[in-house]
Amino acid sequence: MIYTGVKGTQDYHPALARQFNNLVGDARAVLERYAYQEIILPVLEDEGVFRKGVGEATDIVERQMLKIEGKDNIILRPEGTAQTVRFFLENSLHKQSDFYKFFYIGSMFRGERPQRGRLRQFNQIGVEVFGSHRVSLDAEVIKTASQILAQAGVGEVELKINTLGCLRDKEAFSRLLVERIREHAGHLCEDCRRRREKNPLRIIDCKNDKCKNIVKGLNLEGAHLCAPCKDRFDDLGRLIKEAGVAFVYDPYLVRGLDYYTGTVFEFTSQRLGAQDAIGAGGRYDTLVERLGGPSIPAIGFALGIERMLIALGEPKNETVVAVYVAATSPAMQSPAFMITQQLRDAGINTETDHCEKSLKGQFRYAQRLGVRYVVLVGDEEIKENCVMLKNMQTSGQEKVKIDDLTNKIKNFTTENSEKN
Ligand SMILES: [Zn+2]
Ligand SMILES: [Zn+2]
Known part of the structure; x- marks a missing residue:
């Protein structure tokens, strides 16, 4: 269970x-x-x-x-x-x-x-x-x-x-209420009959319809002030x-x-x-x-x-993670992890794969997170110290030097928020 x-x-x-x-x-x-x-x-x-x-x-x-x-x-x-x-x-x-x-x-x-x-x-x-x-x-x-x-x-x-x-008015109001409600006492709910002795003002809060109607008929408005x-x-x-x-x-x-x-x-x-x-x-x-x-x-x-x-009402699913770093092959997992850490250290919300997912699986996860950018870490590009940066909104992608990646993403993000 x-x-x-x-x-x-x-x-x-x-x-x-x-x-x-x-x-x-x-x-x-x-x-x-x-x-x-x-x-x-x-x-x-x-x-x-x-x-x-x-x-x-x-x-x-x-x-x-x-x-x-x-x-x-x-x-x-x-x-x-x-x-x-x-x-x-x-x-x-x-x-x-x-x-x-x-x-x-x-x-x-x-x-x-x-x-x-x-x-x-x-x-x-x-x-x-x-x-x-x-x-x-x-x-x-x-x-x-x-x-x-x-x-x-x-x-x-x-x-x-x-x-x-x-306090004096409140007590006067309470007395007035007790006095005027006396003749209706038999029609009050059980709670209110008890309240009449101990805390009469509570009768006014009663959710019982009968009690509500009795109270409305008492003409108590402002008389006590x-x-x-x-x-x-x-x-x-x-x-x-x-x-x-x-x-x-x-x-x-x-x-x-x-x-x-x-x-x-x-x-x-x-x-x-x-x-x-x-x-x-x-x-x-x-x-x-x-x-x-x-x-x-x-x-x-x-x-x-x-x-x-x-x-x-229902909460919206907001984007919290901005970037997903995808490894295009098992050999790329280690550089992908390093790049992820580099982006996080620069204050960018970033996620990467921890489940040995296929590239397709990684994109599915990235979509669920609602990220704006996917960084593709591939065997060819890494030889030149580069990665592919894919914009998930426009689907456009470009080759970026790893050293420039952080600035590039930061610039995009500020441009975006200025447009919004
Ligand atoms: Zn007063
Ligand atoms: Zn009641």
């Missing part, structure tokens, strides 16, 4: 891996343009970080944490925000500076039964910013996410924004619009994690089907304090790389 991959995990074959890395590279360039600094944190984390940070009554903590057997409190991280706050506090960064913009790219894990669009191991591009409550920062963070998605070429996305208001929070949200809308990002106001966007206050947002793509969120984020001004630190305002987002890849 052969083994299959663990359910809910994904293998990245070469074309997909390339697409993945291109996407990550483009994102990194955008993030650096916006002055974010990269951090790399472990995938193992104390589960307390999430129990305390994300909240006991959230889906992540109740059902989705992936524990390490035999290690009581070590889990595979389910998300990056609470972990980044742990890193921030452990290193007392607030004592060194008052403002930080971080980003990370890495794997997150969920223990829940995997389904389409919800993997057990998935990758995220996330940012976390500490030290400013200014609304201009909210707008910039949203613009950053939108820029990454645009740069990746994931096509049309919809941005929904809402505000939960300050104090005047400063309302003004702030109006300012945010204006700034985002000025930054050239289209959005819709969604009063029912609350995000299922305890740590959010104020601005929340979500990007969705029609290319994704039922699990249509491609990324989301918001303010978490109380999280640093929840995790034992001082009161420091913060905001961030995470984009799902696998969801972005789905939205991008």
Whole structure:
């Protein structure tokens, strides 16, 4: 028997891996343009970080944490925000500076039964910013996410924004919800009946159609906001619009994690089907304090790389290897190997035969690699220190001195890229 991959995990074959890395590279360039600094944190984390940070009554903590057997409190991280706050506090960064913009790219894990669009191991591009409550920062963070998605070429996305208001507003909203939902309690799903006690805002996130309809009928829109929070949200809308990002106001966007206050947002793509969120984020001004630190305002987002890849569609097979060096006879294998090495040393991506293939077989391999040039190493030419250089696009070929080969190929390659 052969083994299959663990359910809910994904293998990245070469074309997909390339697409993945291109996407990550483009994102990194955008993030650096916006002055974010990269951090790399472990995938193992104390589960307390999430129990305390994300909240006991959230889906992540109740059902989705992936524990390490035999290690009581070590889990595979389910998300990056609470972990980044742990890193921030452990290193007392607030004592060194008052403002930080971080980003990370890495794997997150969920223990829940995997389904389409919800993997057990998935990758995220996330940012976390500490030290400013200014609304201009909210707008910039949203613009950053939108820029990454645009740069990746994931096509049309919809941005929904809402505000939960300050902590007092959020609590008022929660109370209002509990009050108005009381008479409908009997019609809520089992999860929501439980949520009513422990984390009522989660009812708004419920995917159950019955619950959704009940919530829509409650008329909760904006009623809970104090005047400063309302003004702030109006300012945010204006700034985002000025930054050239289209959005819709969604009063029912609350995000299922305890740590959010104020601005929340979500990007969705029609290319994704039922699990249509491609990324989301918001303010978490109380999280640093929840995790034992001082009161420091913060905001961030995470984009799902696998969801972005789905939205991008099938990866193209791109040419990575530029040159194939073919030996026209067994005696030519040794010089072919030397020439291959000479080209590689000059920084040209080059491949040669390792399977004693016939010349025809070598050309087939060269074609599969999509190379631009084939160098034919033949007994006659080698006597004159020459090889034949064949252009695979034009099929033209010419005799070239081995000493000139590197320059010749380099010149062709630059001419080509200038034309493109
Ligand atoms: Zn408020
Ligand atoms: Zn429900």
